[in-house]
C-alpha cells in the first residue's frame with residue numbers, strides 16, 4: 001500500500017532530520033531531485049527558457065536551487081519573486097551565481113518552456129493572493145510545461161481542498177512522502193502526474209492518514225478458487241436491483257458479481273425476467289430477498305425504486321446479519337431512515353456520489369476524506385464516496401483513496417457495476433472497508449481497459465472484468481494495454 005500523508009505528518013518527520021543534518025542539506029536533496037525531473041521532462045536543457053515563481057518560504061528556496069542547477073546546464077532561468085525582500089537568500093544567491101536572473105511576470109511566462117511553481121508549499125494557508133493568482137493564470141495560458149514544487153500553490157496539501165485559483169500543474173514533484181491533497185478532491189486535478197523524490201524521511205514517517213491500493217494489494221484480496229472449493233464455499237451473493245420497467249441495473253449488477261467470481265449469484269426482484277435472459281448462470285426469483293435462498297452478502301438499491309415495496313425490501317435486507325452494500329435508490333431511502341444502518345452489527349457499505357451523500361445531512365465539501373470518515377463514524381459503517389478519486393472510509397477512521405479509473409467512467413450504469421463487484425468481494429468474507437477499496441481499484445482498472453477501445457458503456461466494464469482481474473494479479477495476457485503502477 002502507498003501511504004498518503006498530511007502536511008503536519010511530513011513536517012513532524014522532517015524535524016529530526018533538520019535538527020541533526022547539516023544546514024540546507026534536506027533542501028539540496030529536494031532541489032536536486034526536482035531539477036532532475038525537470039531536466040528529464042525538458043529533454044534538452046541547454047538554451048531552454050525556465051521561469052521560477054518564487055514565494056517567501058522554503059518552497060521558493062527549492063525552486064531557486066533547482067533553477068540554479070538548470071542554469072548551470074545552460075538553461076536561461078528567470079526568477080519572478082513575489083516578495084523580493086523575503087525570497088530565500090541562499091537559493092537566490094545560488095541562482096545568481098549560476099547565471100540566473102530576476103525578472104517580472106506574465107511576458108516571461110508566456111515565452112517559457114517550463115514554469116516552476118515555488119510560490120507556496122506545505123506552509124501555504126488559504127487561497128492565492130491576487131498577484132500569485134495572476135501568475136498561475138499566466139502559466140495556464142502559456143505553452144510551457146508547468147511543474148509544481150511539492151504541491152501546486154493554492155491546493156491544501158493535507159486535504160486537496162482548493163479555495164479560489166490554484167497553479168495548474170502538469171506534473172508535481174513532491175518530497176519525502178505523497179501528500180494526501182495531491183491525490184484526492186480538487187487538488188488531484190491541479191497536481192497532474194505526481195513524482196516522489198526520496199529525501200530520507202522513511203523511518204521518521206508516522207502511520208499515514210490514508211492509503212492507496214496497488215494492484216498487488218487488490219490482488220491479495222481476490223480469493224482464488226482452491227481445489228476443494230465448491231460453488232457455495234466461494235461466496236454466494238444476493239442481488240436486489242432493477243425493476244420490471246428498468247431491468248438494466250439488475251442485469252449490470254448481477255453480471256458484475258458473476259464476473260468478479262463468487263461461486264454463486266442469486267437475484268431477487270421484479271427485474272427477474274431481464275436478469276434471467278441476460279445471465280443464465282444466476283439463480284433468479286421474482287420474490288422477496290427471503291425467497292432467494294442462502295447468501296453470504298447482499299447488494300441492495302440500484303434501480304429498485306423508492307416505493308413502499310422497495311422500502312420494505314430494503315428493511316428486510318438490512319435486518320439480516322449479513323454484510324450488505326447499499327447504493328442508489330437504497331441510499332435515497334436509507335437517508336430517511338438512518339437507524340436501519342446504526343442498528344446493524346454486520347458490515348454495511350454505502351456507496352454514495354456527492355448528491356446522495358448530501359442526503360445524509362452534509363455536503364462532502366473540500367475535505368472529502370474527512371467527510372467520508374465523519375459519516376462512516378456517525379453511522380458505524382463503511383462509506384465509499386464516489387468521485388474522480390473515490391474515497392473509502394471506515395468507522396474507525398481507516399481511509400483509502402482510489403488511484404485507478406478514467407473520466408470515461410462517468411456514464412450511466414457504472415455505479416451498478418461497482419455495487420456488484422463490492423457485493424461479490426463481501427461474500428468472500430473480506431472486511432467491508434477492504435472489499436470496498438479493492439472493488440473501487442478493480443472497477444477503475446476495468447474502466448481503463450475498456451477505455452482503451454474508445455468510449456465505454458457500463459456493459460464493457462462487466463466484459464473486461466476478467467481481464468482486469470488477471471492484469472491486477474500480474475498474469476500476462478497478450479493484447480492487453482499497458483498502464484503505469
Ligand SMILES: NC(=O)C1=CN([C@@H]2O[C@H](COP(=O)(O)OP(=O)(O)OC[C@H]3O[C@@H](n4cnc5c(N)ncnc54)[C@H](O)[C@@H]3O)[C@@H](O)[C@H]2O)[C@@H](O)CC1
Nearest residue numbers: 026027030056057058059120121122123124125126127150
Ligand atoms: N523544512 C525543510 O527544510 C524542507 C522544506 N522543503 C520545502 O519547504 C516547503 C515548506 O516550506 P515553508 O514552511 O517555508 O512553507 P512555504 O514555502 O509553503 O511558504 C510559507 C510562507 O508563505 C507564507 N504564506 C502562507 N500562506 C500564504 C498565502 N496564502 N499567500 C501568501 N503567502 C502565504 C507564509 O507566511 C510563509 O512565509 C515544502 O513544501 C518544501 O517545498 C523541502 O525543501 C524539503 C526540506
Ligand SMILES: [K+]
Nearest residue numbers: 117120151153
Ligand atoms: K508550490
